[in-house]
Amino acid sequence: MTATAPSKTKTMTMVAAINDALALALERDPAVHIFGEDVGVMGGVFRATDGLQTRFGAERVFDTPLAEAGIVGMGVGMGLAGLKPVAEIQFAGFLYPALDQILSHLGRYRHRTRSRYHLPMVVRAPYGGGVHTPEQHADSPEAILAHTPGVKVVIPSTPADAKGLLLAAIEDPDPVFFFEAIKLYRSVKEEVPEGYYTVPLGKARVVTEGDDVTVICYGGMVEVAQKAAEAARAHGIGVEVIDLRTLVPLDTDTILASVQKTGRVVIVTEAPRTGGFHSEISATVAEEAIEFLRSPIVRVTGFDAPYPPFTSIEDVYRPNPVRVARAIRQVMAY
Amino acid sequence: MSQPQTTPPDPLTAGAAAYEDAQGEMFQTLAPDGSVIRPEALPDVPTRLHLYRQMRRVRHFDERAWVLYRTGRMGVFPPYGGMEASQVGTAAALTHDDWLFPTYRDTGAALAYGLPIPQTLAYWRTSPHGWAMPQDLKILPFYIPIATQYPHAVGAALAERRRGTANVAMAYIGDGGSSEGDFHEALNFAGALDAPCVFILQNNGWAISVPTRTQTRATNLSRRADGYGIPGVRVDGNDVLATYHVTAEAVRRARAGEGPTLIETVTYRIKPHTLADDPSRYRTDADNLGWDAKDPVTRLRAHLLAEGHLTEEEDTALTREIEAEFEAALAVADAFPEPTPAEIVDHVFAEPTPQLRRQRAQLLAEEQA
Ligand SMILES: Cc1ncc(C[n+]2csc(CCOP(=O)(O)OP(=O)(O)O)c2C)c(N)n1
Numbered sequence: 001m002t003a004t005a006p007s008k009t010k011t012m013t014m015v016a017a018i019n020d021a022l023a024l025a026l027e028r029d030p031a032v033h034i035f036g037e038d039v040g041v042m043g044g045v046f047r048a049t050d051g052l053q054t055r056f057g058a059e060r061v062f063d064t065p066l067a068e069a070g071i072v073g074m075g076v077g078m079g080l081a082g083l084k085p086v087a088e089i090q091f092a093g094f095l096y097p098a099l100d101q102i103l104s105h106l107g108r109y110r111h112r113t114r115s116r117y118h119l120p121m122v123v124r125a126p127y128g129g130g131v132h133t134p135e136q137h138a139d140s141p142e143a144i145l146a147h148t149p150g151v152k153v154v155i156p157s158t159p160a161d162a163k164g165l166l167l168a169a170i171e172d173p174d175p176v177f178f179f180e181a182i183k184l185y186r187s188v189k190e191e192v193p194e195g196y197y198t199v200p201l202g203k204a205r206v207v208t209e210g211d212d213v214t215v216i217c218y219g220g221m222v223e224v225a226q227k228a229a230e231a232a233r234a235h236g237i238g239v240e241v242i243d244l245r246t247l248v249p250l251d252t253d254t255i256l257a258s259v260q261k262t263g264r265v266v267i268v269t270e271a272p273r274t275g276g277f278h279s280e281i282s283a284t285v286a287e288e289a290i291e292f293l294r295s296p297i298v299r300v301t302g303f304d305a306p307y308p309p310f311t312s313i314e315d316v317y318r319p320n321p322v323r324v325a326r327a328i329r330q331v332m333a334y
Numbered sequence: 335m336s337q338p339q340t341t342p343p344d345p346l347t348a349g350a351a352a353y354e355d356a357q358g359e360m361f362q363t364l365a366p367d368g369s370v371i372r373p374e375a376l377p378d379v380p381t382r383l384h385l386y387r388q389m390r391r392v393r394h395f396d397e398r399a400w401v402l403y404r405t406g407r408m409g410v411f412p413p414y415g416g417m418e419a420s421q422v423g424t425a426a427a428l429t430h431d432d433w434l435f436p437t438y439r440d441t442g443a444a445l446a447y448g449l450p451i452p453q454t455l456a457y458w459r460t461s462p463h464g465w466a467m468p469q470d471l472k473i474l475p476f477y478i479p480i481a482t483q484y485p486h487a488v489g490a491a492l493a494e495r496r497r498g499t500a501n502v503a504m505a506y507i508g509d510g511g512s513s514e515g516d517f518h519e520a521l522n523f524a525g526a527l528d529a530p531c532v533f534i535l536q537n538n539g540w541a542i543s544v545p546t547r548t549q550t551r552a553t554n555l556s557r558r559a560d561g562y563g564i565p566g567v568r569v570d571g572n573d574v575l576a577t578y579h580v581t582a583e584a585v586r587r588a589r590a591g592e593g594p595t596l597i598e599t600v601t602y603r604i605k606p607h608t609l610a611d612d613p614s615r616y617r618t619d620a621d622n623l624g625w626d627a628k629d630p631v632t633r634l635r636a637h638l639l640a641e642g643h644l645t646e647e648e649d650t651a652l653t654r655e656i657e658a659e660f661e662a663a664l665a666v667a668d669a670f671p672e673p674t675p676a677e678i679v680d681h682v683f684a685e686p687t688p689q690l691r692r693q694r695a696q697l698l699a700e701e702q703a
Binding site for chain 2: 096306
């Protein structure tokens with residue numbers, strides 16, 4: 001956290017912390033505008049924008065027509081012309097109509113105008129499973145974004161981080177995707193600093209320290225990894241859990257420092273297996289720290305199938321502590 | 335009439351003349367009290383009784399879904415109660431050789447078209463049995479992403495024409511969905527390529543919390559068709575004889591090679607967006623005012639009773655029959671086995687990739703462990 005982090009705290013859920021960050025951003029910078037489907041009158045389907053329209057007016061916090069390409073494309077124009085667009089896509093699985101605007105434009109403006117123009121846009125999107133949503137509401141499309149040059153990707157795992165990272169994302173001069181794990185919106189509460197502070201993008205968080213295995217994760221998978229790490233610790237295995245916080249920029253220093261210490265790596269995500277961001281991490285470790293590895297890198301992921309909307313088995317798709325613990329045992333076997 | 339029909343009730347008593355009138359104004363056959371406004375557009379009596387029966391069936395499903403949800407025997411369900419005329423009247427104009435592309439809101443249309451109740455229950459209970467579409471119906475599972483089904487209907491319609499059939503494709507969308515690019519691209523494609531499509535736009539006033547007036551400046555969504563050079567029809571979406579009439583005409587046109595039609599059914603979402611939604615956050619009771627009085631089921635019932643086509647006794651018997659049909663279907667749905675974990679990776683490709691085979695083996699091993 002920045003040195004300016006206020007010392008007073010308040011117990012908050014992640015969604016409350018996000019709401020708090022958005023209010024502070026609106027207060028601080030008149031260029032900030034919040035828009036999307038149902039974000040105004042209703043305050044968002046998850047209440048992340050609750051009360052903001054009443055407080056800051058319908059010019060700065062407004063409902064758009066139902067069209068993701070329009071939402072992102074309009075944001076591009078707003079950003080080019082000097083505003084700070086903070087758009088909400090109702091669920092990350094409904095980001096796809098906007099992919100043309102994202103892949104064709106959002107990430108390219110600085111590059112294609114030699115920095116004459118840039119896009120200080122933030123796109124917030126709830127993502128991930130574990131809460132029994134209908135089809136396509138539980139997607140984890142972060143790898144698609146991370147693979148898009150020119151956009152940053154942020155995925156917080158705690159209320160305090162969510163607030164500080166979101167404020168940093170809004171301050172950032174470049175486009176940032178901010179994925180919020182639906183599972184975490186209300187399931188965790190913690191002390192969150194009051195007032196304005198930022199958590200820098202590109203700096204991972206070492207959640208717990210350990211000497212035997214490095215477990216790399218982010219967003220909704222952090223609590224899953226932590227549970228597995230606790231179980232392993234009971235068996236005398238020291239697990240270092242690293243919460244990436246941001247995929248772009250990626251904090252390879254923290255990853256490599258940990259791998260040099262432990263020599264064993266487990267990566268946990270809930271996205272489909274093939275071509276996921278976990279594979280990028282795995283390749284990075286293999287390229288930069290192979291000589292420190294004492295075992296193969298093991299990925300614990302979703303499957304190469306759409307996220308199942310079948311309530312009774314969705315928890316099989318989404319990595320759970322048992323699967324992570326099994327992976328830890330697997331790398332310890334070497 | 336216990337089986338869903340496979341041929342559309344015939345004949346249309348009015349035809350193209352009434353349809354022409356509908357362009358611009360809102361087409362109606364019955365006043366809210368059930369009295370006849372447009373006698374020339376009424377379908378024959380068996381058809382009226384068929385539409386009534388279907389509306390009662392789908393209303394019963396919607397009401398029971400609510401109860402099942404409350405007792406934890408149903409997943410997230412988007413209710414359509416109050417929109418039965420919009421869904422039944424349109425779906426009933428198709429045969430099973432035609433295509434139907436429903437959204438999550440269109441359980442009523444799917445049931446009226448012939449999707450079996452057990453399967454429909456299974457879908458909303460998040461069981462894979464609800465994904466296995468019947469062989470004898472050209473219907474797709476409910477579309478969750480908004481507007482993506484519209485271009486599909488254009489493609490299916492073109493495919494039918496290429497194969498030399500007279501079959502048509504029908505797709506549903508909401509007023510909110512008609513803001514998406516896919517909607518506009520589909521209408522334009524259908525017009526440009528003369529696709530035999532019928533586009534149903536159910537204007538139920540709301541897209542979750544966003545009223546139509548926040549969604550668009552357009553006040554007559556049927557007029558959107560003008561931009562694409564295809565006919566647009568506006569119909570009272572709570573008048574099933576009217577929705578049936580204009581849809582049957584649009585289907586006739588499409589079959590005859592006269593091209594696509596956009597039909598705006600003007601209706602209202604009385605219930606929440608889904609059973610998990612709290613509409614008091616974005617609308618007041620005053621917003622709903624008047625819509626109960628336009629109830630499509632009581633409207634047709636009043637008409638049928640007044641004209642002597644239905645007696646109170648027959649209506650009571652119908653209620654019992656519909657309840658029995660539903661309870662029997664519920665028992666079938668209750669007996670569907672729970673999915674096994676390995677089903678997660680099934681049906682991804684015709685031939686599983688080596689990766690999927692490994693993942694399946696892993697799931698089976700974990701099941702055993
Ligand atoms: C592409 C996409 N964006 C957003 C959503 C989330 N969403 C589900 S329903 C809905 C409102 C739809 O309103 P409308 O099209 O009017 O249909 P209605 O629900 O009223 O039948 C929204 C925004 C979605 N399912 N798909």
